[in-house]
Amino acid sequence: MKLTFAGAAKTVTGSRYLLETGRGNVMVDCGMYQGPEHLRQQSSPEGPVKPADVDCLLLTHAHIDHSGNLPWLARLGYRGPIFTTSATRDLCEIMLADSAHIQEEDAAQDLRKWQKRGHVGPPPQPLYTAKDVPLAMGLFRSVEYGQVVEVRPGIRARWRDTGHILGAACIEVWVEEDGQETKIIFSGDIGHPGRPLLRDPELLDSADFVVMESTYGNRRHESQEVKLDRLRGIIEKAVRNQAHIIIPSFAVGRTQELLYELNGLIEQQRAARLPVYVDSPLATAATEIYAKHRECLDDETKALYDKRDDPLNFPGLTFTRQVSESMALNTQPGPLMIISASGMATAGRIRHHLRNHLPHGADTVLMVGFQAVGTLGRLLQDGAASVKLLGEQVKVRARVESLHGFSAHADVDGLLAWLRPIQGPRAVFVVHGEEAAALDFAALAHRQLGAPTLVPEYGETVDLSDAAGLEQQLAAMGPTWQRPAVVREG
């Protein structure tokens, strides 16, 4: 049995793993790569895996870095099943359509550049278009949390709640080969325990192998109280100064969590009231899907819905529907909060709002999510004095603040707590983290839990049946395990 790391190796995006077994080949996730230039090789959609090699696909959750290349796979002729939870299916329907739209827009822009530059090389093409999305959606098979599903003869899988976004799961996979059963857990993205809306990650008891994320493998989040205090402070200041707060936010997950917290602050009059706009059709549609899938919500949130107190709506909140409403925000005076996608400011309406407000010293840009290296969000977070945006050089005079406590990802303590109860893994493959975070987490998990951790390279294949080879690879990790991992706060 072989496992190939076809993405998210020493980087956060592009999750994609291929498990080759005597019972068929299973791909777990088929995400889009959105990371730094020096890892561009991971953006090759084909990479080390050919669509024809895949018999069945298991999907952990709807985020584009896990699901974004599914329409491409369907376009190239993949017709096998895509198993995932029903909430993830519903979210994918809107997210993949949105992603196709972005692909088409980007390709049209590249085509204009290509024409201007005298048609050098082949004309740019979108990775996929809107018409490939229904093709992929037709392959989805919905499963429920906790249900054991035979995904192929001899291969069973079970989706367990990770409390990351609606419908998100880790997947336990059991493969029966030559009379022996091997269990592999794919963590997907692990949520931060104690967050509102969703349940805490479920804990699992055993596995032969674990493939786990390490986004915040060397960071500790600020506490819930600190996070809300800081949010309240930012709101008070904007109200005093009649200023704008611009929040680049992931349409799915982060936006809903932010609305839940704002709802609490405003309904309990713990913060001054200001007009709040969600200016993202995708975020608006996703918020409706959250309200529809109550089976995924925690007890507190369900109770609010039962009392007909919508936890994702409050006085002063507007979801813009028309482009004209979005444009009208350009001239609306403060105080005003605009929540818009995309979360790393790489696309979407947020770029217009940033262009308008970055030059204003009184305004605040508030980062509430992970900003990958090379994205506009990261440049701002790292203190760039000016940025290129919509074809212009824009001066950054607004204050840029980050609230890490909103992260949908567990921090280092949450990741260790998730891994701790899993007994007996022969190897833990640490993926989905920037190189330092992955290596630091591998060192910490080894020292604190005695876990045999490995940080795979992109395209690397590990033979899970070859015990001696695995021993050798683990032994080579020795220096990494000695790494003096520094955990950063905040």
Ligand SMILES: [Zn+2]
């Ligand atoms: Zn995710």
Ligand SMILES: [Zn+2]
């Ligand atoms: Zn992810």
